[in-house]
Amino acid sequence: MSEKRRAEEAGLGPWFEAGRAEAPAPSGDWLARMEAMALEEQPAAPMPEVADLAARPRRGPRLHDLIPALGGWPAVAGLAAACAAGVWLGAVTPAGLSGWTSGTTSLTASDSYTTFEPASGFDVAMLGY
Amino acid sequence: MPYDAMSDSSDEDLLAAYAAGEPAAARALTLRLGPKAFGVAMRMLKDRAEAEDVAQEALLRLWRAAPGWRTGEAKVSTWLYRVVSNLCIDRIRKARGGHVDLDAVAEPPDPARSVEQELQETARGAALQAALDRLPERQKQAVILRHLEGLANPEIAEIMDIGVRAVESLTARGRKALEGLLGARRAELGYDDE
Known part of the structure; x- marks a missing residue:
């Protein structure tokens, strides 16, 4: 208690002390009802913001996660070019290759085995042919 | 949390x-x-x-x-x-x-019981409450907030929507009235022995 308040109370000090000591207290039942009311009136917790949802970790890897694993954009560009070239060679046979490809498609029983066999002669020798 | x-x-x-x-x-x-x-x-x-x-x-x-x-x-x-x-x-x-002007009009006395009779039946805290109930409402309010709830005068002024000087005046008048109401009971309630 401040000195000012003590000086104000002077002779009434003991009476006020008794009054403070016998402060009216609410019942436990009333406090329980007030707590229930407080919870009932309480606003619901806010839903997470869109930014929060975006910040959440995703379950699987996305394309931009795979690019570094493949060696970066230059490597991906090379893979894409090779893929496109393969498709082009398969769909539109260039004139320079048409003789070779037509030869492979018209093999006869007398043609050499190694004409179209991709394995090298060394590989064949190792296999005992 | x-x-x-x-x-x-x-x-x-x-x-x-x-x-x-x-x-x-x-x-x-x-x-x-x-x-x-x-x-x-x-x-x-x-x-x-x-x-x-x-x-x-x-x-x-x-x-x-x-x-x-x-x-x-x-x-x-x-x-x-x-x-x-x-x-x-x-x-x-x-x-x-x-x-009514609550500050100007005091509680009318109960013809059936005097303040002394009420205080004889009560303990110290209850005696104070009985005396507080005899004060005009604004004085009572100011005294309760100042001396029983322990608030500072500026906060009481904000609560009661009055100036700090008005709070000081109300509490001073309230204390003076309480001294008059409680003074006669000091010996009976044991304060003169302390």
């Missing part, structure tokens, strides 16, 4: 947590402010059921004000004391059946 961690939080922080949907804040604020609201109402109205009603109404208004509460504008406890005090004054005026 767990309930235990809230014991050191300010009322304002707790109210913000309440508005954010934190259940522990609801419990902490109820236990902190509920007894204060009830205590003042009980001293003003002298009726437990009425005091509970007033304190409940004040708390309900606080919960509904929480989402729009602007931090730094007012202390939560000051705001609550003000609502409780105004509700008590309203009830007292209605009970009297009209508008």
Whole structure:
């Protein structure tokens, strides 16, 4: 208690002390009802913001996660070019290759085995042919 | 935030947590402010059921004000004391059946019992309450807030919507009246032996 308040109370000090000591207290039942009311009136917790949802970790890897694993954009560009070239060679046979490809498609029983066999002669020798 | 961690939080922080949907804040604020609201109402109205009603109404208004509460504008406890005090004054005026200047008119004496007779039957705290009930309402309100709730004069001025000098005047007049009412009972209640 401040000195000012003590000086104000002077002779009434003991009476006020008794009054403070016998402060009216609410019942436990009333406090329980007030707590229930407080919870009932309480606003619901806010839903997470869109930014929060975006910040959440995703379950699987996305394309931009795979690019570094493949060696970066230059490597991906090379893979894409090779893929496109393969498709082009398969769909539109260039004139320079048409003789070779037509030869492979018209093999006869007398043609050499190694004409179209991709394995090298060394590989064949190792296999005992 | 767990309930235990809230014991050191300010009322304002707790109210913000309440508005954010934190259940522990609801419990902490109820236990902190509920007894204060009830205590003042009980001293003003002298009726437990009425005091509970007033304190409940004040708390309900606080919960509904929480989402729009602007931090730094007012202390939560000051705001609550003000609502409780105004509700008590309203009830007292209605009970009297009209508008009166509560500061100018003292309680009429009970013809059946004198102050001395009442005080003979009561202990010290109850004797003080009996004497407080004899004061004009505004004096009683100021004395309760100053000397029983322990508030500073500027906060009481805000609660009662008057100036600090007016608070000092009300409490001084209230104390003088109390000395007159209680002085004669000092010996009977044992104060002269201390």
